[in-house]
Amino acid sequence: MVAFLEKNLWFPDPRTYDRYLDEGLLAVGGDMSVERLKLAYRQGIFPWTEKPITWWSPDPRGILDLHHLNIPRSLAKFMRKKVYHCTLDRAFEQVIRACAETPRPGSWITESFIQAYVRLHEAGGAHSVECWEGDRLVGGVYGVAVEGLFAGESMFYRASNASKVALVYLADHLKRRGYRLFDVQMITPVTESMGAKLVSRNEYLDRLKEALTHPCTFAGDTADSGGDSRTF
Numbered sequence: 001m002v003a004f005l006e007k008n009l010w011f012p013d014p015r016t017y018d019r020y021l022d023e024g025l026l027a028v029g030g031d032m033s034v035e036r037l038k039l040a041y042r043q044g045i046f047p048w049t050e051k052p053i054t055w056w057s058p059d060p061r062g063i064l065d066l067h068h069l070n071i072p073r074s075l076a077k078f079m080r081k082k083v084y085h086c087t088l089d090r091a092f093e094q095v096i097r098a099c100a101e102t103p104r105p106g107s108w109i110t111e112s113f114i115q116a117y118v119r120l121h122e123a124g125g126a127h128s129v130e131c132w133e134g135d136r137l138v139g140g141v142y143g144v145a146v147e148g149l150f151a152g153e154s155m156f157y158r159a160s161n162a163s164k165v166a167l168v169y170l171a172d173h174l175k176r177r178g179y180r181l182f183d184v185q186m187i188t189p190v191t192e193s194m195g196a197k198l199v200s201r202n203e204y205l206d207r208l209k210e211a212l213t214h215p216c217t218f219a220g221d222t223a224d225s226g227g228d229s230r231t232f
């Protein structure tokens with residue numbers, strides 16, 4: 001049995017709530033308002049399906065250590081060619097829609113999800129990295145930022161290595177901005193190749209608690225604005 005949410009802004013505590021179902025299902029119901037999404041991420045919870053809305057806190061959890069990022073040799077060689085350039089928050093909705101269109105098992109990014117995260121983006125809580133080849137959007141990643149946490153949600157590519165380049169740029173950006181925790185939720189072959197690892201739910205929640213004590217801004221100066229770019 002899981003918790004059933006109604007209109008009140010509330011989630012059970014993932015650390016003490018012991019009635020989990022498969023792989024960390026915590027609660028069902030509620031809505032995907034900006035306020036509820038912010039509360040969820042602050043508690044180590046994220047939505048995964050829309051009909052019904054389900055809320056998850058998996059155990060174990062995938063994270064990427066910003067200070068021990070591994071860039072595979074082949075990717076480093078590719079990046080030295082400076083094929084792409086990356087920007088921040090220049091095309092958030094395009095990125096999330098491209099992620100939704102990417103074929104993958106159990107795709108969860110429905111139109112309701114897109115609209116919810118666009119609203120969160122407009123409220124300053126969700127961000128994107130775009131990877132461009134000329135004027136063509138060829139890759140990207142989006143996620144949620146809360147204090148010193150960045151929770152990566154999904155990424156896509158339309159050209160070789162584009163999502164990997166976007167991920168490297170994002171990790172470097174988060175490190176420079178002082179973020180403490182880069183949550184990748186589930187480990188994929190791409191994130192694993194870059195050093196992502198699994199930690200227990202309790203360790204994740206400990207790291208999250210510490211990250212929330214370090215206010216960070218995703219962008220706030222000319223060098224980090226969406227109007228600027230870096231070439232890889």
